Amino acid sequence: MLAFRLxxxxxxxxxxxxxxxxLACQPEDDHYVYGLNQVEVExxxxxxxxxxxxxxxxxxxxxxxxxxxxxxxxxxxIEEAIASIGDKTLxxxxxxxxxxxxxxxxxxxxxxxxxxxxxxVQETYIRFLIRQPTQAELIFMSNFIEARPQLEPHIIYTTFxxxxxxxxx
Amino acid sequence: MKRRxxxxxxxxxxxxxxAPFILPSGRLFAKTQNVRANHVVVVIFGGGIRQQExxxxxxxxxxxxxxxxxxxxxxxxxxALPEEKVAFGTDGTRSGEHPIAPILNRSLQEQxxxxxxxxxxxxxxxxxxxxxxxxxxxxxxxxxxxxxxPTMFEYIRRHGGFPASKVWFVGSGIGNSVPLLNAxxxxxxxxxxxxxxxxxxxTFSDEGTKHLSLSEGFHPEFEMDPISKMKFFLDSxxxxxxxxxxxxxxxxxxxxxxxxxxxxxxxxxKNRQIIQPIIRDNPDLQTIGYACEVMARFKPNLLLINLExxxxxxxxxxxxxxxxxxxxxxxxxxxxYLQREIPEMAGETVxxxxxxxxxxxxxxxxxxxxxxxxxxxSDENAHRIFGMMVGKDIPQGLEIGxxxxxxxxxxxxxxxxxxxxxxxxxxxxxxxxDSSARSWxxxx
Numbered sequence: 001m002l003a004f005r006l007x008x009x010x011x012x013x014x015x016x017x018x019x020x021x022x023l024a025c026q027p028e029d030d031h032y033v034y035g036l037n038q039v040e041v042e043x044x045x046x047x048x049x050x051x052x053x054x055x056x057x058x059x060x061x062x063x064x065x066x067x068x069x070x071x072x073x074x075x076x077x078i079e080e081a082i083a084s085i086g087d088k089t090l091x092x093x094x095x096x097x098x099x100x101x102x103x104x105x106x107x108x109x110x111x112x113x114x115x116x117x118x119x120x121v122q123e124t125y126i127r128f129l130i131r132q133p134t135q136a137e138l139i140f141m142s143n144f145i146e147a148r149p150q151l152e153p154h155i156i157y158t159t160f161x162x163x164x165x166x167x168x169x
Numbered sequence: 170m171k172r173r174x175x176x177x178x179x180x181x182x183x184x185x186x187x188a189p190f191i192l193p194s195g196r197l198f199a200k201t202q203n204v205r206a207n208h209v210v211v212v213i214f215g216g217g218i219r220q221q222e223x224x225x226x227x228x229x230x231x232x233x234x235x236x237x238x239x240x241x242x243x244x245x246x247x248x249a250l251p252e253e254k255v256a257f258g259t260d261g262t263r264s265g266e267h268p269i270a271p272i273l274n275r276s277l278q279e280q281x282x283x284x285x286x287x288x289x290x291x292x293x294x295x296x297x298x299x300x301x302x303x304x305x306x307x308x309x310x311x312x313x314x315x316x317x318x319p320t321m322f323e324y325i326r327r328h329g330g331f332p333a334s335k336v337w338f339v340g341s342g343i344g345n346s347v348p349l350l351n352a353x354x355x356x357x358x359x360x361x362x363x364x365x366x367x368x369x370x371x372t373f374s375d376e377g378t379k380h381l382s383l384s385e386g387f388h389p390e391f392e393m394d395p396i397s398k399m400k401f402f403l404d405s406x407x408x409x410x411x412x413x414x415x416x417x418x419x420x421x422x423x424x425x426x427x428x429x430x431x432x433x434x435x436x437x438x439k440n441r442q443i444i445q446p447i448i449r450d451n452p453d454l455q456t457i458g459y460a461c462e463v464m465a466r467f468k469p470n471l472l473l474i475n476l477e478x479x480x481x482x483x484x485x486x487x488x489x490x491x492x493x494x495x496x497x498x499x500x501x502x503x504x505x506y507l508q509r510e511i512p513e514m515a516g517e518t519v520x521x522x523x524x525x526x527x528x529x530x531x532x533x534x535x536x537x538x539x540x541x542x543x544x545x546x547s548d549e550n551a552h553r554i555f556g557m558m559v560g561k562d563i564p565q566g567l568e569i570g571x572x573x574x575x576x577x578x579x580x581x582x583x584x585x586x587x588x589x590x591x592x593x594x595x596x597x598x599x600x601x602x603d604s605s606a607r608s609w610x611x612x613x
Contacts, residue, residue, distance in 0.1 A: 048407075077376040083343045084377060085431075086351045086366030087333075088416030090424050094431070097384025140402060150391045159399040165407035 048168035054088075055079055056169070058095070061161055064127055065099045067106045089162065096161050100154045113153045117142045120153070128160040130169075204591035205610070206561040208518040210464075210507070211321075211473040211582060212500055213301050215341065216294065216480025217526040217546045218493060224285055224555040229254060232532070233486070233541045241494050243271040244501030245522070245557065246278045256539060257490035259448060264538075265491055269448050272501035277522070279566055281559030282613060286570040287577035289526045290603070292551035294345045297525035297579070298475065302350050304583030304602030313346050316353040318601040321583045322364035323353060325471055328587075328595035334423040335470045338364040339460040341453055341477045343371050351417060355601075363417035364473070365427065369459035370452045372431070373438055382435040386428055397421070430466050434459070446502035451492060453478040457499040461506050468513045470590060474503075475525075482528055486541040504559070519560035519589050521609075523579045527553045554579060558609050569613065580606040 006014070052060065058078050062070035070078075078095055085091035099105055113120045121141045125133040133141065145151055160166060221227045223242055228251045229235035239251025250268055258268040273280075290306035291297045300306050302320040310317055319327075322336050340347045352363025371377050387393040419427060437443050444465070445458040453476040460474045476496050482489035500522065508515045530550035532542030545551075556577050570576035580603045587596040588608035596602065 074380075078380045080343060080371050081377045081380045083348050084366075084368035084371035085381075086338070086348070086364060086417045087419050087424060087427065090419070090428060091381070091416070093424075094381040094384040094428070098380055098382070101383045101385070137406065141399070144395070144399065144402075148391075148395055151395050155387075155392050155396060156399065159396050159403065162396075163400055163403040163407070165403060168407075 048165060050169050052167055052169055054082055057092070057167065058082070060169075061096065061099065064161070065096075065105050065107070065157065066102070093158070093162060096158050100158065105154075107157060108153045110152055113145070113156075117145050121145070124156060124160055128157070128163075129165055202588075202591040202594055205589045206517055206519045207470060207590075208468070208514045209471050209521065209586050209589050210503070210518055211301075211471075211521045211523075211586065212503070213298065213473065213475050213579075214479060214496055214522075214524040215298055215345075215347075215475045215477035216482070217292070217297065217528050217551065218479050218482075218496075218524045219528040219544060219550070220286075220553045220555065222490065222493060223524075224283070228490075229541070232544075233539075241268075241490060242497035243268075243276065244273045244497045244504075245276060246283075247276045254539075256487050257494040259450075265487070269494060269498045272447075272498065272505045277500070277504065277520070277557055277559045278568075281520075281557060281563045281565060282567040282569065282609070284556035284558075284569050284577040284609065284612070286572050286575040287523070287554050287556050287579065287581075288552050288575050289524075289554050289579045290552075292526040292546045292548075294480075294525070295347070298345075298347065298350055301523065301525060301579050301582050302473070303353070304580045304596075304606050306580070306603070313349075314354070315349045317355065319353045319355050319358040319599070320350065320363075321473070321586045322351060322471065323355070323358035323362035324583065324587055324596045324599075325590050325592055326362040326364075327358060328592040329470075329590050331470050331590075332423060333363070333365055333417050333419045334426060334467055336364040337463050337467065337469045337472045338366045338475075339456060339463060339472065340366065340368045340475045341370060341456045343368045347475060360416060361418050364471070365417055365419070367459065367463065369456055373434065373443075373459070378435060378438070381431070384428070384432075386425060386432070393421070393425075430462075434462060437462075444506065446498055448495065448498055451478050451495050453492070454495055454499050454502075457503050461503060461510075464507060464511055464514060468511065471586060482544050483533070484535050484543050485537045486532075486543050487537045487539050489543070517561055519558060519563060521582060521585060522555075522557040522559075523582060524554045525579070527551045556581070556609065558585070564613065567613065577609060577612055578603070578606060581609055581612070584608040585610065 055075065058075055059070050082091040082095060100107065108120060118138065121133060121138055125131060221232060224246060226238060226240040226246060226248045228239040228241060229237040235254065237251050237253050240246050240248030241257050243250065255268060256265040258265050261267050289297055289300060291300045295312055299310060299316055303316045303318050305318065307317050322338065325331055326336055338351045348366055348368065351366040352360045387396060443458050444461040446454050449455055460472065463469065464472060476499060478492040479489055479496055481492055504520055507518060526546050528544040528546045528551055529548045532544050535543040583602050584593055584596060584606055585608045587593040588610050593608055
């Protein structure tokens with residue numbers, strides 16, 4: 001019968017192997033791999049994909065400016081008036097201009113706007129674009145208004161009503 | 170000179186020479202064809218008029234069991250007025266008994282070329298007008314759809330480089346999809362090259378005045394500039410693939426000018442200062458007055474006017490005769506006003522006339538107060554139309570075509586306009602217009 005005599009080095013190696021095998025045979029833990037998904041960067045209004053018809057545009061505009069619904073006869077008249085001019089941007093601008101000069105238009109005064117420009121910008125985004133401004137938008141618009149003491153609220157409303165995003169819902 | 174310096178100098182020289190020829194359309198070179206005249210005015214008789222009561226001068230003969238011929242369009246055609254049963258003029262003791270005195274000393278027939286017998290490819294509303302502005306009839310064209318292929322406005326703007334404020338379409342109303350005709354939906358043309366449309370009967374109606382006239386112009390520094398900047402910022406945050414409300418594209422300056430023009434017209438209307446023909450008792454005559462305002466202000470290179478009151482012929486023949494007579498008065502007034510009051514256009518304009526379509530040979534059963542029958546437009550006779558061309562360098566007193574030998578079609582209007590304004594080759598080369606359509610100059 002052969003007798004095995006192991007050196008200290010061999011014993012240590014066998015021990016290490018045993019420990020390694022014990023650890024290797026343990027149930028596998030869950031492994032999580034973290035990475036980045038491909039994300040398309042879009043503007044804030046990107047979820048608005050439905051174009052407003054001219055009729056919808058006029059109805060919404062009236063509600064935004066007067067805070068009340070337009071009556072059907074007036075809606076029809078305005079739609080026809082816009083149809084009679086080929087440059088639709090100009091036609092819309094003329095309708096917005098006429099709305100703004102109506103004493104019933106609910107437009108903040110200059111003092112009200114300048115008292116809290118941040119709040120005015122936020123309210124304008126919500127009123128016209130149905131969303132909060134991003135931080136960048138808030139800062140840009142607030143600074144823009146701040147830097148122009150003669151800029152009146154109705155001009156800002158007009159710009160929002162003429163914007164591309166306002167033509168969608 | 171060193172070789173490198175020679176190349177540099179040559180390239181700079183070539184760029185300097187070609188730069189003035191790069192047009193807004195992106196063309197490298199300006200049109201190379203001859204320009205026959207700087208301005209074209211096209212008048213279309215929308216709704217359709219019969220050959221019999223117009224160029225054939227039959228009045229009541231052959232239509233109402235009366236043997237009374239005569240010419241009720243004395244500004245357009247040479248020929249004596251009817252001698253009996255005059256019902257188309259202004260009212261006296263009897264309705265319509267006083268013919269309106271002709272404005273022109275010589276009829277347009279005497280002054281230009283008459284295509285006495287032409288054909289139209291479409292005899293219904295919108296379709297007929299579409300043929301006139303598109304130069305072809307397309308079976309897939311919808312009635313509430315912009316023209317499928319480019320219109321004469323887009324051709325001359327794109328290939329001739331004319332700005333939007335120099336190309337106008339004045340319509341008598343907004344019915345029958347007429348406002349859609351100022352630009353096609355063609356991907357290579359479209360609203361970018363469309364015409365400025367105006368329907369004065371709506372824009373300046375009480376309702377139009379109420380909803381449009383209060384708008385003020387923007388102060389260039391305190392209003393226009395911030396609007397442009399804010400709008401640019403807002404639009405840059407929103408990715409727009411197609412603008413659903415896109416109309417004709419004017420520059421900011423053009424838009425301001427058109428806005429001022431409309432505001433001025435509201436003021437003139439209030440003060441009863443709008444240019445108007447002597448007789449102005451129907452919407453067509455008022456439309457002609459506003460078209461004269463457009464000419465006086467913008468001196469357009471192309472102006473198309475659609476008159477449509479004669480379409481009353483569906484239900485009232487007497488009224489149709491009246492409206493025809495007034496359409497003649499309208500054209501006479503327009504041509505006379507242009508020659509007398511707009512020196513920039515007088516002598517530099519060609520006037521083109523044609524109906525949208527004709528009307529039937531046989532009447533419908535509807536009778537009017539004179540017991541005269543009305544006419545629709547659907548049969549072979551409704552394809553019969555005339556055409557006329559008058560103005561700069563146009564031969565005088567020339568007649569082309571006969572009843573059994575028709576020459577010309579109203580689809581010819583597109584190549585004819587293109588020919589006058591020097592872009593015919595580009596238009597014909599596109600291949601969108603009817604293969605048998607020709608410039609009227611090529612038919613003479």
